[in-house]
Amino acid sequence: MGDDMYSVEQVADRLGLHVRTVRGYIRSGRLKAVRIGKQYRIARADLAALLGRPDPPRRAVEVSTVVEVDGVDGAGADRLGTLVLASVGTAPDAAHPLRVQTLFDEERNRMKIVVFGGPAATADVLHLIAAVLDADNGLFAGEVDGG
Numbered sequence: 559m560g561d562d563m564y565s566v567e568q569v570a571d572r573l574g575l576h577v578r579t580v581r582g583y584i585r586s587g588r589l590k591a592v593r594i595g596k597q598y599r600i601a602r603a604d605l606a607a608l609l610g611r612p613d614p615p616r617r618a619v620e621v622s623t624v625v626e627v628d629g630v631d632g633a634g635a636d637r638l639g640t641l642v643l644a645s646v647g648t649a650p651d652a653a654h655p656l657r658v659q660t661l662f663d664e665e666r667n668r669m670k671i672v673v674f675g676g677p678a679a680t681a682d683v684l685h686l687i688a689a690v691l692d693a694d695n696g697l698f699a700g701e702v703d704g705g
Contacts, residue, residue, distance in 0.1 A: 562601060562602050563599045563600065563601055563602070564599065564600045564601075564602070564605060565597065565598070565599065565600075566580050566581055566584070566591075566597070566598050566600070569589075569600050569605060572605070573609075581598070583608070584598055584600075588608065589604060589605070589608045590604040590607070591604065619676060619677055620674060620675060620676065621673070621674070621675060621676065621677050621680040622672070622673070622674045623672070623673050623680060623684070624670055624671070624672050624673075625670065625671040625672075625673070625684070625687055626668060626669070626670050627668065627669040627670075627671070627687075627691060628666075628667065628668050629667055630662075630667055630668070630669050631667060632662060632664060634669075635660070635662040635669040636662075638660075638669065638671075638687075638690065638691075639660040639662075639669070639671070641686070641690060642658055642660065642671060642683060642686065642687065643658055643660070645682075645683065645686055646658050646683065655675070656673060656674065656675035656676075656679050656680065656683065657673070657674040657675060658671065658672065658673050658674075658683070659671075659672045660672075671687065
């Protein structure tokens with residue numbers, strides 16, 4: 559269970575209360591909770607509201623970047639786009655998913671990859687693209703070099 563949701567037992571431990579007391583708070587409406595199956599889950603913000611301490615707002619940091627790849631043909635652009643999109647689809651941070659768009663300009667043999675997301679996840683995608691396009695040993699070395 560993530561840090562954003564707590565079980566009744568976790569809330570009771572944090573507050574030094576008995577589990578029955580916490581359940582009573584939930585039934586009376588004093589503490590908001592969500593029922594999942596036979597168990598209650600309490601959001602961090604709802605626990606903070608019970609304690610009279612508002613949950614501080616979280617800072618949202620997002621990066622947007624455009625990567626331009628010259629000298630790539632349509633098949634190479636398809637392979638690179640598929641690789642990048644597949645890697646983004648397996649990103650572990652579901653709360654802050656990456657968004658990626660790819661564009662290919664056939665007349666100029668130029669591909670653009672647009673990435674939106676958190677700094678660390680965006681950096682991971684950029685490292686992947688750099689590794690794949692590395693002129694010495696990358697998968698697309700022949701296409702980037704024009705060969």
